[in-house]
Every structure is written in structure tokens, then in C-alpha cells.
Amino acid sequence: MTIKAVALISGGLDSLLAARLIQQQGVVVEGINFFTGFCVEGHTHAIRNRDRKREKRNNALWVAEQLGIKLHIIDIIEEYKDIVINPKHGYGANLNPCLDCKIFMVHKAHEWLEQHDFDFIITGEVIGQRPKSQRKRLMPVVASESGAEDLLLRPLCARNLPPTRPELEGWIEREQLLDFSGRSRKPQMALAARFGFEGYAQPAGGCCFLTDQSYSVKLQDMWDNRGHREYELDDIMLLKVGRHIRPSKAFKLIIAREEGETRFLSGYKRQFQTIKTVSHAGPLALVEGEQLDPRQLQLACAITARFSQGRDAESVELRFSDREKDSRNLQVKPLRAEQINPEWVIA
Numbered sequence: 152m153t154i155k156a157v158a159l160i161s162g163g164l165d166s167l168l169a170a171r172l173i174q175q176q177g178v179v180v181e182g183i184n185f186f187t188g189f190c191v192e193g194h195t196h197a198i199r200n201r202d203r204k205r206e207k208r209n210n211a212l213w214v215a216e217q218l219g220i221k222l223h224i225i226d227i228i229e230e231y232k233d234i235v236i237n238p239k240h241g242y243g244a245n246l247n248p249c250l251d252c253k254i255f256m257v258h259k260a261h262e263w264l265e266q267h268d269f270d271f272i273i274t275g276e277v278i279g280q281r282p283k284s285q286r287k288r289l290m291p292v293v294a295s296e297s298g299a300e301d302l303l304l305r306p307l308c309a310r311n312l313p314p315t316r317p318e319l320e321g322w323i324e325r326e327q328l329l330d331f332s333g334r335s336r337k338p339q340m341a342l343a344a345r346f347g348f349e350g351y352a353q354p355a356g357g358c359c360f361l362t363d364q365s366y367s368v369k370l371q372d373m374w375d376n377r378g379h380r381e382y383e384l385d386d387i388m389l390l391k392v393g394r395h396i397r398p399s400k401a402f403k404l405i406i407a408r409e410e411g412e413t414r415f416l417s418g419y420k421r422q423f424q425t426i427k428t429v430s431h432a433g434p435l436a437l438v439e440g441e442q443l444d445p446r447q448l449q450l451a452c453a454i455t456a457r458f459s460q461g462r463d464a465e466s467v468e469l470r471f472s473d474r475e476k477d478s479r480n481l482q483v484k485p486l487r488a489e490q491i492n493p494e495w496v497i498a
Contacts, residue, residue, distance in 0.1 A: 154322045155179045156304070157264055158273040159256060160222060162210025162358065164339050164351050165275030165307060170218050171346055172306040173273055176323045180273070182222040183263055184211040185256050187231040188387045190358040210352045217348060227259060228384060235361070236380040245367035247359060249281060250289060257297035264302070271302045271317045277339075278308045278332040287311070307331045307339070360391065365498040369395050372497050376400055385419070389437070392416065394458070395497040398450055402440030403497075406458055409434075421474055426455045429480060430468035433459025442473070449483060456485035 158170040160182035170180050215222035234255050238248030253276075260272050278287045290312060294303045301316040309315070309328035318325040331338050343351060360366045369390045374380045376397070389405060393412050397403040404426075407413040413435045424438035436455040443451060452469045461467035462485050472478040 153179055154271075154317075155181070155269045156271050156273050156317075157260055157267075157269045158182050158220075159260055159275070160184050160211045160214050161275070162212075162214055162352055163275065164336070164343060164348075165277060165280075166273075167214045167217060167275070167348060167351060168339055168342050168346070169273050169275040169306040170214075170220070171348075172328065173304075173323065174218065174220075176327060178323060180218065180220050181269070182211070182215050182218070182220050183260055184222055184224045185227045185231075185259060186224060187252075187359075188228045188384050189231075189235075189360045210358070214351075217351075223263070225259070225263075230259075231255070232382070235382075243362070245362055245364050246370055247361040247367075249362075250292070253293050254296045257293055257299050257303060261297060261299040261302065270322065271304055271315070272299055274303065274305055275307060276305045278311050280332075280334055360387070366390055368498040372397065372403075376403070385422070389419070393434075393437075396454060396491070396495050397497055398454065398492075398495050399447070402438055402443060402447060402451065404451055404454060405437040405439065406455060407434040407436070408458075420472065424474060425472045426452055426469055427472075428456060428459040428461065428467060428469050430466075431456075431459045431461030431464065433461065433467075448481070452481050452483045453486045454491065456483055457488070457491065459485070461485060 156173055156178050158166060158173070158180050160166045160170070161184070170182065174180050211224070212222060234248050234251050235246070238251040240248070240250040243249045257272060257274065263269075264272060276285050276290070278285060278290065290305070294300055297303070304315050304317050304323075305312065306328050308331050309318070310325065310330035311332055314325060317323050318328075361370075372395070373382070373386065373390065392415055393405040393407050395403060395405055405416065407416050416435050416437055419437055424443065426436040426438065428434070434455065436451070438451060448471060452471065455469060456462065456467035459467060465484065466482050467485055468480055468482050470478055470480050
């Protein structure tokens with residue numbers, strides 16, 4: 152009888168090790184990776200010059216390559232919105248709905264398991280490692296609310312938990328599973344060395360934007376000023392790029408910090424009003440909000456000019472474009488640094 156397991160592959164070290172432990176017991180393993188829109192690896196350092204030397208790769212695909220397994224990448228952007236907007240178990244330190252996220256992903260993996268005739272689910276969870284989602288008392292909550300029940304196996308900490316069906320049925324040997332616990336990653340790193348894994352993503356890392364404080368502040372600001380919590384993929388991506396400055400509730404500026412960001416933001420010219428310096432080298436700024444009145448437009452241009460090479464000039468010429476339908480040039484005096492209200496700067 153061939154036993155088959157589906158492993159949740161995040162791209163981190165824990166999921167890599169958990170899957171390898173089960174492979175060693177002769178189980179056929181395939182990976183599953185869920186695309187929520189909030190984990191887009193390599194996005195910012197592919198754009199920004201200062202990050203160009205960092206390796207650009209999809210860590211989930213890299214993990215699958217190391218394991219020699221098939222990886223199924225599944226788009227759950229639309230389904231996941233309710234998890235972000237209305238998490239039953241609340242948020243973590245920022246806007247990360249970690250427990251609801253884990254329940255949801257295990258639930259989706261269980262659905263996949265039933266559709267593809269697999270036997271059980273593997274995750275890389277470790278008791279005590281994540282304060283919001285990996286406490287011992289919450290492990291049964293994930294298994295129960297996801298519907299996976301005793302088909303959910305956590306190989307790295309299984310010996311600290313009651314036996315699961317794969318163990319009780321003899322599909323795997325419990326003695327070959329581990330009893331890791333706590334926040335230290337040293338045991339995982341030692342195990343990785345034993346298996347010969349090198350070049351894995353930093354153990355304490357993670358690609359979910361929602362765990363980042365700066366990103367969460369910008370997302371909350373967007374929700375607050377729109378008056379609702381709906382979002383699209385473009386919203387998610389734009390919150391990762393540029394300076395975000397909101398001089399009033401009526402509009403926000405997204406100002407490129409360098410050439411790579413200017414090129415990226417240029418792709419949104421048909422969706423936003425834009426401001427670009429003409430007389431001096433400088434950034435492109437997207438204007439998010441309704442049509443600007445003359446006073447607002449003057450202020451938006453003066454702020455944008457502040458971040459150009461004409462910041463110390465008496466006057467800077469800029470071009471304002473209304474979604475490429477109407478454009479005109481304006482002359483403004485750049486704001487000085489002290490004239491930019493710190494409360495305008497979102498994060």
C-alpha cells in the first residue's frame with residue numbers, strides 16, 4: 152500500500168524539515184503552497200537598487216526542488232480576504248490573522264487531500280514557536296476547526312502531542328518523529344545540517360506582509376480612509392512600494408524613492424492621477440483619492456518637489472496628469488523638510 156501525504160510548503164526551514172522527515176519513512180510527499188497575495192517573495196528587492204544583490208527566488212519552489220517533490224501552487228486571494236478582514240481569532244502583533252490563517256490553509260489542504268486521494272497532511276509547526284498560532288493549547292483548535300482532525304501531523308513536535316491517525320495506523324513510526332518546542336531555531340538548524348540542507352531561507356524569516364508593522368500601518372490607514380476593508384491585489388502591492396504620505400483624508404501620495412520604484416509605479420498611470428518633476432530629476436508620485444482641488448494640487452506638487460533634486464530650488468516645474476486624459480505643467484516652491492507634518496507620513 153502506498154501512503155501519500157501533502158505537505159504545506161511555506162518556503163521556510165520548518166516545512167522543509169517536516170516533509171523530509173516523512174519522506175525518510177517511505178511516504179510519498181507532494182507539496183502545496185497557497186498564494187494569498189500577501190507573500191510575494193522578491194518583490195521589493197527586485198525593484199529597489201539597494202536590494203539588487205539579494206538572491207531572487209521563490210522559496211517554496213526552492214524547498215520543493217531540495218525535496219524532489221511536486222509543488223501545487225493554489226491561488227486563494229479571493230477566499231482569503233475574509234480571513235484578513237474578519238479573523239475569528241483576531242490579529243497578532245500587527246494585522247496578521249495567524250491562527251485563522253493556519254486553520255484556513257489546513258482546511259484547504261484537507262479539501263485537496265480528499266480530492267486527490269491522499270492520506271494525511273504535514274505541517275512544519277513547532278509548539279511554542281509562534282505566540283499567536285503555535286501554542287500547545289491551540290494545536291487541537293487548528294486540527295478541529297480545519298476539519299483535518301487526526302489527519303494533521305506535525306513531525307517536528309509530534310512526540311509532544313497525542314498520536315495522530317498516521318501514527319496509530321502504522322503508516323509512519325512515531326519514534327522517528329521529533330519533540331521540538333520553543334522559539335529557538337538551533338534544533339532545526341542542526342537538523343538541516345544533518346540532512347545536508349544549505350542556503351535555506353533565514354529561519355526566523357517570513358514573507359507575509361501582514362506581520363510587518365510598517366505595512367500593517369499603511370493597510371490600516373487605507374482601510375480607515377476608504378471607510379471599508381475591501382482590497383484588490385494592486386492595493387496589496389502598492390502598499391509595499393514608495394513613501395506613503397497623506398496630507399489630508401481626501402488624498403494620499405505614493406512617491407517613488409528611486410528609479411526602480413518610478414518604473415514600477417509608471418505601470419499604474421492609467422489608474423491614478425500622477426505627478427512627475429520636469430525641470431529637475433525626481434520621482435513619480437501616484438495620487439490616490441478624488442480629483443484634487445487647486446489648493447490640494449499645489450500642496451501635492453510641493454511635497455513631490457521636496458523629494459526631487461530641485462528640493463533647494465526657488466521653483467520646480469512638475470507635470471500633473473489625470474489618468475493620461477488631461478495633463479498640465481505647474482511651477483511650485485518645494486516644501487522644506489520641516490514643513491512636512493510628521494503626521495502626514497504613514498510609515
